[in-house]
Amino acid sequence: MTAIFSDDVKPEACQGRVIAIVPAAGIGARMGAAVPKQYLPLCGAPILSHTLRRLLSHPGIDIVVVALGEGDSWFDSLPEAGHPKLVKARGGKERADSVLSALGSDVFGEADWALVHDAARPCLTHTDIDALLASRSRFPQGAILAMPVRDTMKRAGGDGAISETVCRNALWHALTPQLFNASALKHNLEQALAAGAVITDEASAMEWAGVHPGLVSGRADNIKVTHPDDLQLAALFLEAQQVLQAQQAAEQISS
Numbered sequence: 001m002t003a004i005f006s007d008d009v010k011p012e013a014c015q016g017r018v019i020a021i022v023p024a025a026g027i028g029a030r031m032g033a034a035v036p037k038q039y040l041p042l043c044g045a046p047i048l049s050h051t052l053r054r055l056l057s058h059p060g061i062d063i064v065v066v067a068l069g070e071g072d073s074w075f076d077s078l079p080e081a082g083h084p085k086l087v088k089a090r091g092g093k094e095r096a097d098s099v100l101s102a103l104g105s106d107v108f109g110e111a112d113w114a115l116v117h118d119a120a121r122p123c124l125t126h127t128d129i130d131a132l133l134a135s136r137s138r139f140p141q142g143a144i145l146a147m148p149v150r151d152t153m154k155r156a157g158g159d160g161a162i163s164e165t166v167c168r169n170a171l172w173h174a175l176t177p178q179l180f181n182a183s184a185l186k187h188n189l190e191q192a193l194a195a196g197a198v199i200t201d202e203a204s205a206m207e208w209a210g211v212h213p214g215l216v217s218g219r220a221d222n223i224k225v226t227h228p229d230d231l232q233l234a235a236l237f238l239e240a241q242q243v244l245q246a247q248q249a250a251e252q253i254s255s
């Protein structure tokens, strides 16, 4: 195994372009809707539209590659589909396969960064993107948005009762975006998948190769829409963000 470790990331790599990858090829089985959940309406637009708008409008993101499921007949009708910064890629069987497929797009150069963000996380803010991009100087090996665990954590036994309490010290929820040197991520993801490793996020592929990605504290409203009751919560978060933005704009005008 010739994994790429953190000291393989050259200091100048922090200067490369930032290319977002949006894995959007899932079927949303846990949502149980008639269409893949990324196309369900939320505050007047499909979930994927909200996610793409937030990435496409960020000045630090140069290109957005979206990985779509085979036979996806919804994407091309989105207003964002014709955006000049947007590139389409074919998704894969699992999320990691979709990310790897997107990393194979010819837009990527050696020094570029891959910022991977779930299509199903429509409440992402520019504040969080800024924080993750700024972390490159502290974490040249890459980093992820994450949130410290706040609750006592229990492991369920087979009978539906508690089998144990899991120590929550230093436990974090991994969120997205996750930011890595694109060629290092592609190489390590290929090696990890070929070795049969279970890869549920980009950081786990880098960790498999011996890299220790940084943790960047992210917002609690950056939820992943997974189950039906997440839709109402995401709508509340989007509405709250819109109210706050309007208030901040009004204060700027009056100041």
Ligand SMILES: Nc1ccn([C@@H]2O[C@H](COP(=O)(O)OP(=O)(O)OP(=O)(O)O)[C@@H](O)[C@H]2O)c(=O)n1
Binding pocket: 022, 023, 024, 025, 026, 027, 028, 029, 030, 031, 037, 038, 067, 091, 092, 093, 094, 095, 096, 098, 099, 118, 119, 120, 121, 224, 225, 226
């Ligand atoms: N083969 C896959 C599976 C998932 N995803 C994407 O990865 C993100 C996070 O995955 P998840 O929330 O699990 O979405 P689904 O796989 O669609 O949900 P489920 O597991 O309930 O089917 C989603 O934006 C989903 O579209 C993907 O691009 N390719």
Ligand SMILES: C[C@](O)(CO)[C@H](O)COP(=O)(O)O
Binding pocket: 095, 118, 173, 174, 175, 176, 200, 201, 202, 224
């Ligand atoms: C990538 C991720 O969102 C980090 O928490 C999560 O691993 C995705 O998991 P899923 O089962 O593919 O939704």
